[in-house]
Amino acid sequence: MDLLTGLTTYIQKENLFSPDQKILLATSGGVDSVVMAHLFKQAGLPFAIAHCNFQLRGDESVRDESFVTTLAATLGVPFFSVRFDTADYATEKRVSIQVAARELRYEWLETTRKASGCAYIATAHHMQDNVETVLMNICKGTGISGLHGILPRQTTLVRPLLFTQKKDLLAYATEHNISYVEDSSNITIKYTRNFFRHQIIPVMQEAYPGVVNNIAAGIERFREAEELYSQSVIRHKKRLLSQKGNTWMIAVLRLQKTVPLHTIAWEIFRDFGCSSAQLPQVLELLHSTSGRLVETASHRIIRDRQWLLITTLAEQEAPLIVIEKERTHVVTTDGHLKIKEVSKTVIPTAANIACLDKHTVQYPLLLRRWKQGDYFYPLGMRKKKKVSRFFIDQKLSLLQKEKIWVLESGKRIVWVIGMRIDDRFKITDSTKDMLLLEWSAI
Structure with missing residues (x-):
């Protein structure tokens, strides 16, 4: 299947958007987003291009901005751009440069999407990006939701290239003489994602040449498994949770008999501000005397006779x-x-x-x-x-x-x-x- 057919098939399969909806393409100037723009043009899909200049790479950042400006003019589509003082923002908010860039980028893209009348924002994440995300989640520790990787669609974000590999995007650019720019920060391995991209996955491919495709196929199955998991969790919550006024109640004996206990308990109590470190303390309440309680970030979970009672933390009041x-x-x-x-x-x-x-x-x-x-x-x-x-x-x-x-x-x-x-x-x-x-x- 050629890349253009793959794109239109994937959009339809995942129901990302309808062909008449205008899409805002987040375009850095790298091969992934540039090929995405050309594919949208080839497919006859209405779109606009948006570019963020984070002003972190000096002349290279200016070069990228100029390149994407020319790309939009060549393709004959609306163009939007912005320059951020990313370093100042990171200092002010006390976050990393990566977090600062992500927050600035998505907030501006959403504002631009609304102002330009676009239905969705499209990013050029591809199959390797998805595999990297899942591997990083596994290494950090994750529940089942971390195994679905990058979703094809989340609210107003769509990822229409998740079906294809990086090598296919590079091959398409070569075949159609599409120029693009290289981001020098993608080469360094000081960033976690680049470490997985340049060090971990190549080693895995030596043992399993088809590892990227294999994990990507697994991600599809994980997404479906997560749907079944979510349906089961909802049924357990309906069975275990009841509400009286502002208080949620769980019968102690009923929760004790629930299997698998830790998984269901986590899915219930995380909604009430419980951290993973606090879950063992909450489960201890099942075997404690009345009056014992655990305070989470937002609620109190109290053992009261045969019930666990969950209430919001009361605000301090004058004595x-x-x-x-x-x-x-x-x-x-x-x-x-x-x-x-x-x-x-x-x-x-x-x-x-x-x-x-x-x-x-x-x-x-x-x-x-x-x-x-x-x-x-x-x-x-x-x-x-x-x-x-x-x-x-x-x-x-x-x-x-x-x-x-x-x-x-x-x-x-x-x-x-x-x-x-x-x-x-x-x-x-x-x-x-x-x-x-x-x-x-x-």
């Missing part, structure tokens, strides 16, 4: 809120508190409403989260009880406990909000005026 007599409404992260004075009437029985004898309450009131050591006299009892013990009697989970607030007057708790008032502040026969408190949980 207490001072409520003066004139204040009638207070907002917290967990709910709203309304306060009003009323004449003695029928006492509501709803748990979120408290009625206190107004004349037993001293201002200012303090609204805060409960803490260890707190105690009060639960309504109907004549002796004090620790709030923590009260929670145990009420069979509250760790998450429920964390959302409990108390209202304090004169250093005494008058209401464990939403649960029980203090007996010392209750309505009596002699009560004339009430303080009515209403809590609306968020």
Whole structure:
């Protein structure tokens, strides 16, 4: 199959884009991107050319920019170019030159794509690039997603040359007398990709001459295997995960029986900020007592009886809120508190409403989260009880406990909000005026 037929066949096979869609070709001036531009012209596909000058190679960078400018004029297509202060950007962002160039390049290409009315950005990655990527991923350590290499299409990026090898691109350029420029930085092996390109793969080819084709064929199978893998992971997530409000729940026994445990657990907990180093700690929760937890970058995973509970990390909040007599409404992260004075009437029985004898309450009131050591006299009892013990009697989970607030007057708790008032502040026969408190949980 000739290269032109291969291109059109691959575009159709991978459903990269339709023939009438305009494509922005990222063109460096090297053989890969230049041949891609000529192939698009030969195929009659609408396109524009975009070139980035990173100003890292002095006169050579200027030469490349001039070459691609001439190429676009020769092919009669729109041309866009930009110059970056890449070294300054790398210093400012504290990233490597390679990372800086990649970030600058793709951000500008996407902006240019939108402005020029192009449907996709095409890069000239070929089969060797794909093989190099997979080998590097394996050496660094990777899951199954690292084995699919460079995908033919990702959002607005397409790679229409992944079907062909570098030698075929060079042969096409020679056969059609296509000139191109050489990037001197591609020769050095100080960059990881160049090390694999010039040192690792040639050695592998000595033992297995067809290694590039063989690995490329494997990549195709890995992509299909990843699809099956993803479908299975989705089924496991649906079976294991349930949600109540802002809390995700996993039944401990059900997760313990899941096979393969480590793989499924990783796919679940990575979505909640868990790193690979933290996964063993999370799995230890399956055999721990209630109250143990692991904090990830974004969530907390808590063992609570027969469940693992997953919640977002709460933002820090002021330790207490001072409520003066004139204040009638207070907002917290967990709910709203309304306060009003009323004449003695029928006492509501709803748990979120408290009625206190107004004349037993001293201002200012303090609204805060409960803490260890707190105690009060639960309504109907004549002796004090620790709030923590009260929670145990009420069979509250760790998450429920964390959302409990108390209202304090004169250093005494008058209401464990939403649960029980203090007996010392209750309505009596002699009560004339009430303080009515209403809590609306968020």
